[in-house]
Amino acid sequence: MKHIVVRWQRGVPVYAVPKITPFFAFLCAMGGMSIVLSAYREWAGLGPTTGMNDIYAWGIWKTFNTMVLTGLGSGGFSVGIAAWIFFRRELHSVMRTAVLTSFVAYLSGLVALGVDVGRPWNFYQVLMPWRWNGHSPLLEVALCMPLYACVPLFLENTPPLLERWYYTWPQFRPILMKYFVPVIRSTYPYVIALAYALPMMHQSSLGALMLLGGSRVHVLWQTPFLPLLYVWAAGFLGFACVIGVLMVSCLSWKRPMDMRILGNLARIMSWLVLSWTAFRFVEILARGQIGAAFAFDRFSLLFWLETLLLVLPSVYLLWGDNSRIPSRLFLADALIAIGGMLYRFDPTTLAFSARPGAVYFPSAIEVLVATGYVCFAMAAFILAAKYLPILPAPVTAWHDMEHYARVVHPDWKLEIHDFSHQNRPNFAN
Amino acid sequence: MELTRREALRGVVAKCAPVAVAALALPAAAAAETSSPPKAPVGMLYDATLCIGCKACVVACAEANDLPRDVSLDGLHQAPEDLNAFTKNIIKLYKPQEHSPDSFVKQQCMHCLDPACVAACPFKALWKNDDNGVVAWEPSRCIGCRYCEIACPYHVPKFEWDMINPKIVKCELCRPRLAKGYEPACTSVCPTHAVIFGPREDLLSQAKERIEQSPNKYFENRVYGEHEAGGTQVLYLSHVPFEDIGLPDIGTQTIPERLKWQKLIYKFLALPLLLYAMLASIMKKNWTDHQKEMREEEERTGLRPQL
Numbered sequence: 001m002k003h004i005v006v007r008w009q010r011g012v013p014v015y016a017v018p019k020i021t022p023f024f025a026f027l028c029a030m031g032g033m034s035i036v037l038s039a040y041r042e043w044a045g046l047g048p049t050t051g052m053n054d055i056y057a058w059g060i061w062k063t064f065n066t067m068v069l070t071g072l073g074s075g076g077f078s079v080g081i082a083a084w085i086f087f088r089r090e091l092h093s094v095m096r097t098a099v100l101t102s103f104v105a106y107l108s109g110l111v112a113l114g115v116d117v118g119r120p121w122n123f124y125q126v127l128m129p130w131r132w133n134g135h136s137p138l139l140e141v142a143l144c145m146p147l148y149a150c151v152p153l154f155l156e157n158t159p160p161l162l163e164r165w166y167y168t169w170p171q172f173r174p175i176l177m178k179y180f181v182p183v184i185r186s187t188y189p190y191v192i193a194l195a196y197a198l199p200m201m202h203q204s205s206l207g208a209l210m211l212l213g214g215s216r217v218h219v220l221w222q223t224p225f226l227p228l229l230y231v232w233a234a235g236f237l238g239f240a241c242v243i244g245v246l247m248v249s250c251l252s253w254k255r256p257m258d259m260r261i262l263g264n265l266a267r268i269m270s271w272l273v274l275s276w277t278a279f280r281f282v283e284i285l286a287r288g289q290i291g292a293a294f295a296f297d298r299f300s301l302l303f304w305l306e307t308l309l310l311v312l313p314s315v316y317l318l319w320g321d322n323s324r325i326p327s328r329l330f331l332a333d334a335l336i337a338i339g340g341m342l343y344r345f346d347p348t349t350l351a352f353s354a355r356p357g358a359v360y361f362p363s364a365i366e367v368l369v370a371t372g373y374v375c376f377a378m379a380a381f382i383l384a385a386k387y388l389p390i391l392p393a394p395v396t397a398w399h400d401m402e403h404y405a406r407v408v409h410p411d412w413k414l415e416i417h418d419f420s421h422q423n424r425p426n427f428a429n
Numbered sequence: 430m431e432l433t434r435r436e437a438l439r440g441v442v443a444k445c446a447p448v449a450v451a452a453l454a455l456p457a458a459a460a461a462e463t464s465s466p467p468k469a470p471v472g473m474l475y476d477a478t479l480c481i482g483c484k485a486c487v488v489a490c491a492e493a494n495d496l497p498r499d500v501s502l503d504g505l506h507q508a509p510e511d512l513n514a515f516t517k518n519i520i521k522l523y524k525p526q527e528h529s530p531d532s533f534v535k536q537q538c539m540h541c542l543d544p545a546c547v548a549a550c551p552f553k554a555l556w557k558n559d560d561n562g563v564v565a566w567e568p569s570r571c572i573g574c575r576y577c578e579i580a581c582p583y584h585v586p587k588f589e590w591d592m593i594n595p596k597i598v599k600c601e602l603c604r605p606r607l608a609k610g611y612e613p614a615c616t617s618v619c620p621t622h623a624v625i626f627g628p629r630e631d632l633l634s635q636a637k638e639r640i641e642q643s644p645n646k647y648f649e650n651r652v653y654g655e656h657e658a659g660g661t662q663v664l665y666l667s668h669v670p671f672e673d674i675g676l677p678d679i680g681t682q683t684i685p686e687r688l689k690w691q692k693l694i695y696k697f698l699a700l701p702l703l704l705y706a707m708l709a710s711i712m713k714k715n716w717t718d719h720q721k722e723m724r725e726e727e728e729r730t731g732l733r734p735q736l
Contacts, residue, residue, distance in 0.1 A: 010735050047590025054513065054587050057578035085708065087715050089722065096735075118573020118588065118595040125552045131570060132552065135685065135692055138576045139551035159736040184736070185720075189712035197705040211687045212549050212580035214679070224690065355584065395730055 008093040008258035008392035011160060014385050015401050027379040034372020037365050038115045046118060049365045056360030060370050063348040065112030067206055071344045073105020074238035076153060077199035082268055084192055090261050093392040098242045099156040100390055104377035106149040112373050137208035144202035152195035160388035168412050204231040210347045218299045218351040219289045232276045233340050239269035240337040247330050249391050259324040266323040270314035273336060277311055302350055309339025466542050467562030472662030473616055474632040479623035480533040482520055486615035490518035493603055493614035512536055514589040517600040518615050523674045532667060534674035535624055538585045538600035540564050540662035545684035546577035546586055562662050563602045571597055582658060582679050629662050636666055659683030
């Protein structure tokens, strides 16, 4: 069998496919339903609509939609650090996918958080610094997370949109060249630096939240290093999510996969997972709590489930050529994602026991709203991938798209190979 | 190539900025974080050996705080099963399995000297009075996040789960009554003086006196709340183990102290700013390199480079 080596070089929109598919309609319907149910929750209160109570005061809207999904949506942060700070050139081609997954994940998480809090109308106080309690980890999250999503992450997502307008909206072109490009060129490094500083802060603060929980969080999870473990886990979860999204997108839209880049992502992820696990074990040993891991109660089983879900696929991926074989990579990546999500979920739920006998199980409305907002995020990603040059592809795919666009959209100004053109679009020089 | 003055200055400033920020951070890091205790903390002393379980305090509390009667148990009697959205104060009966003595216990906010809920609350909706140390709740600031319920080691703050504009319900030591010069409702009605009101210092010495007068009457001959979690303004004496009547063994470290590293890291935002400065300086160099590579890429492929 002859192997065709594919190189991802640039973002190319998913073209010549219907924009509205049955699956897309289903996602929108689920999202719409979550809006209706959220409205009902606002009207009826949290008690009748959710499974939360005074002992388990936080439900899946916080523990899953925020804790887990923003961890999963840390691709723009973790892959970005690898690409920009550690200057891994080849990873630049997946950055658009990474920042878009981060954007939709953060937005859906923030909306879920808004539905979860009981008095959201008092949230305007984020703009009143004299009312801030600077010592509260939750304040840090409440300030930092919307700020990150609305400023650096939003700005990171604008180039594909501007690029589309550049080709499809001729009147916009001079404005882009005159006002947008110089600003982007001069401010980009500062925006990017902010896009890495802010997640480091709020992803660690998400871990710091449970420090106040004290002994309610099981000893295997409760540690002064919880903030560090949380932000570290966000690091590999971001990689896992980007790999998964890229592979699923390539499979569903019949795009070629660049196994060199995917393999590189996978190996960075594996080392992050293994170093994280090693640190976690050393930390538990240092606290003298390793006995709890061998108690073989439900907590220790959960702990080993997390550990095995993370470690086995990571070792597997580092073994031989496994990270370059799509089926193996996908399976291992999915397991790592589940393991990492479980870790981010546990300290607030499964490893959280506030009072013996008290239980929390999410209500149907809670589960539907939680999945509904995830569906919205997926729908937004799908739509963006079809309109904007997000998903990476070889240069040849761009040429194919160009030929197609010339026929379908003769009004677009595509002049791509025209070097003599004075207004050559360029963010770079 | 000669450096212009502006370029030279820019270079120096860029390199010095992180150092300057670090220098700022050092004294900040050295100064340990301490929360100032209230000037004249007032509180309550509850002696479980004196309580007869009449629940007069439960009724008085509901009346003074304008709370609806919790009759959910049988639809007839005000008999709450636990602290809840209608109940800021409760009397519970501890009934042991064996033939050991049973005991009543009163539960309400402990008004910690360094409260976990106040440390947790993002917008100071829960706040501690500087003078009398009462931990109070301010409705216009609460966003309903319920972090206080996660943080409080005594399970005190409760949430109005069924309301459209839910409130946090917790004992505020009858602060409107205190302002008028009255004592809290619960202490004012107690027929046996099992719960009394006063300055924390007086109550503590009185409790120790009681222990001295009848040694071995009280559990471990000590006052619960003297040192627990840094000390509380509500103090307990009991003849049964404290843990049995719902007073957890939580050590003497204050709960907010668990955040001391966080506080140090975020002091004056010094370390985050330093981190940002480092990232930005690295990014600036890499951005220049990246732009060069994008230009080369453009010349090679003839396609507009993508960011």
